[in-house]
Amino acid sequence: MHLNPYFYQKLVRPKFAINKYIKNIVEKVFDFKDKKILDFWCWTGSNSFIFDSKNYIWVDIEKQRIIFASKLFPKYNFKCIENSSLDLANNSLDYICIFAVIHHISDDIFKWYIDEFKRVLKNDWKIIIIEPVLNKKYKFSNWFMNTLDDWEYIRYEEEYLALFENDFTVKVHKRFNKFFLYNEIFFSLSLK
Numbered sequence: 593m594h595l596n597p598y599f600y601q602k603l604v605r606p607k608f609a610i611n612k613y614i615k616n617i618v619e620k621v622f623d624f625k626d627k628k629i630l631d632f633w634c635w636t637g638s639n640s641f642i643f644d645s646k647n648y649i650w651v652d653i654e655k656q657r658i659i660f661a662s663k664l665f666p667k668y669n670f671k672c673i674e675n676s677s678l679d680l681a682n683n684s685l686d687y688i689c690i691f692a693v694i695h696h697i698s699d700d701i702f703k704w705y706i707d708e709f710k711r712v713l714k715n716d717w718k719i720i721i722i723e724p725v726l727n728k729k730y731k732f733s734n735w736f737m738n739t740l741d742d743w744e745y746i747r748y749e750e751e752y753l754a755l756f757e758n759d760f761t762v763k764v765h766k767r768f769n770k771f772f773l774y775n776e777i778f779f780s781l782s783l784k
Contacts (some may be wrong), residue, residue, distance in 0.1 A: 598602045599645065599729060606728070611777070612640060612769050613722075613768075613770050614642065614691055614722060614746070615642045615727045617722070617766060617768070617778055618642070618689075618722070618763075618778070619642075621780070622687065622718070622720060622780075623776075624642075624644070624647075624687065625644075626644075626647065627647060627686035627687055628647050628649075628684060628685045628686050628687075628689045629648050629649070629652055629685065629686065629688075629689060630645050630649050630650075630651065630678070630680070630687070630688045630689070630712070631643070631649070631650040631651075631689050631690065631691075632651060632688055632690045632693060632705075632709075633651065633652050633653065633673075633690070633693045633696075634650055634652065634689075634691060634693070635652065635661075636657055636660055636661050636664065636701050637650050637657075637661030637662075637664060637665045637668060637670060637689055638670050639689065640661070640665045640668045641675050641696075641774070644664075645667040645668045645669070647664050648668055649670075649671065649680070649685075650668060650669065650670045650671070650740050651671045651673050652670070652671075652672060652673065652677060653671075653672070654672075655672050655688065655776050656741070658670045660674050662781055670692055673777050677760070678708045678709075678711075678712055679769075680710060680712045682711055683712070683713055683714050683715070684714070685714060685717065686713075686714055686716075686717060686718075687718050687719070687720060688709050688712075688713065688717070688718075688719045688720070688724075689719075689720045689721075690719065690720070690721045690723075691722045692719075692722060692724060693723075694721065694722060694723050694745070694755075695723055695724055695743050695745045695746040695749075696745060697745060698745060699745075699755060702755065703755070706755075706756075706759075710783075711759065717779040717782065717783075718780050718781065718782055719760075719780060719782075720764055720778075720779070720780050721777075721779050721780065721781070722776055722777070722778045723747075723752060723754075723775060723776065723777055724737050724746055724770075724774050724775065725746070725747065725748065725749050725752065725767075726746055726747060726748045726749075726775070727748070727749075727775045728748070730775055731771055732773075733769075734746075734775075734776065736773045736774075737773070737775075739773055741760055742772075749764075749767075749777055752777065755780070756776065756781050759783070759784065760781040760782060760783060760784060761781070761782050761783070761784050762780075762781055763768060763779060763780050763781075763782075764777065764778070764779045765778045765779060765780065766778040773783060
């Protein structure tokens, strides 16, 4: 479902949902204090309040969402991805957060971004990911996610993990259900 940024922020990414399903889950595992963070392709900047504004960079591919996020969260740094590259220095980030994004991107395109992530991350980095995941046990949830999201790249857990297993150590932190209709997986990556 393609919503304009205002309705996306109000209906899909309200603050209470971010607190419950992202902030509280991720902060149990990772400490972001004094860490430089890239929030990759996060639509309206709705995750920004989780992080300290001076160490936070958010990128997206759509200028309209950047403008909307900048008005909604004026203290934060938002950038548009141009020419398919991240306008960031080499080895400049501690974490990259990718929340509900990969299911919008084909494997080939996402693998290109992985090379960019490796370039901009420091040596002791982590990529933190939360994604909707198909589950063979929950056919109704699968149907609902595919219908509501209208994206062809929602994957099964093993398909997400296969994107990374050759180059990365993958750690699954949690599998959970969101709003009774979304199955989600929370995992992180580090170089082998």
